Amino acid sequence: MADEKPKSNLPPLSLHVPEPNFRPGDTVDYSGLEIPAAGAQARPDINTKPKDMRDMVDDMIRVLDDDHAAVGPWDPKLDDETLLKMLRTMVQVRTFDDRLHRQQRQGKTSFYMKCTGEEATSVAAAMALHADDMCFPSYRQQGILFVRGYPLTEMVNQIFSNKADKLKGRQLPIMYSSRELNFFTVSGNLTTQYPQAVGWAMASASKGDSRIAAVWCGEGSTAEGDFHAAMTFAAVYNAPVIMNIVNNQWAISSFSGFAGAERATFAARGAGYGIAALRVDGNDPLAVYAATRWAAERARTNQGPTLIEHFTYRAEAHSTSDDPTAYRSAQEREEWPLGDPINRLNKHLIQRGVWSDEQQEALDAECLEAVKEAVKEAAKNGILGHGLHQPFETMFQDVFEEMPWHLKEQAAQANKEREIKWPS
């Protein structure tokens, strides 16, 4: 019979429950964070085998140095025009986020999510891809749509779930979709886009096409089973896909430690699967661009998938339904040692002699005007609670090519009940 008492000569077993370094009110000290010098990382050839570049997963690719110069082998050597477009697009995203967040506070929509501080991880990445590469975003990659020229008014129509909303009010605000721009529908169910992206990439390869896929998820989302299933398929079939992990340190109120950050970097997960992996300063737009370019070239030439961890910081709340002052120190954002992507690119352009504070001010104002205009235009199609939404009966449509009899019956009954309850 088994001895039911604990053995007295062995220590009682225990679990480790991660605890973030700083809580509200704590003084933040990031001196323990290892941040390598910009330009110090070697750039492997694109046909390097994953096992021969494992040191990359604990390093951090950085291009912009402390004097705002672009240095080292990862400098993508972009021309002024491209850099200015990158800056402009990131400013557009931030301005849009601030303004639309405010619309939620004014009751014009039910929900909003910003990507403040993380703009480079979608804008610079999307700029390094071809326009016809297929993107599978999470809910914080609105930057891709800005790069690809999606009209702001269409975005606001979706956020307001109004009668012009192309998604007919069926998606949570900000969960955009654009087939034309190769932007897969954003899903609220975390990480479902990972196996979908890998599957799409496999289909592209099996058809002999030349388009690649790129997918994004947060660091918290890497704890989902879907992430690991996707990694296995990508590795086994050498799928032409770029898998981005945006490590913004937080998953709503859970810090990255709950997804494994205390044990290994998120990039290190690639090594276990035999997938090439890079770890990048996610607040350095040039580093993000360069890493994405490297991974895209690799995928395009049948060298296989790449995992990219973007090391960044979620500067604001998770969403309009969140209050981060309840669980993290407000000092974290101020002290974040990798700065802010817009600021850093602005300083780089000033250092290059092609930009000035006055030009930045004018750009900020111009972007604000464009967003105000888009909001005004979209509001004409309706805002939350104004009744200018999609006709009620449309919610039964589009599931089947031909509506089956039982849905027709349900729709008729729902309509009748609605007319009785709300005759107006």
Ligand SMILES: Cc1ncc(C[n+]2csc(CCOP(=O)(O)OP(=O)(O)O)c2C)c(N)n1
């Ligand atoms: C399958 C699933 N589980 C839980 C949630 C609730 N949820 C929404 S966002 C989120 C945090 C995700 O954090 P992370 O992956 O780090 O992305 P971030 O929000 O930081 O960009 C959670 C737990 C969800 N939407 N789907």
Ligand SMILES: [Mg+2]
């Ligand atoms: Mg996160």
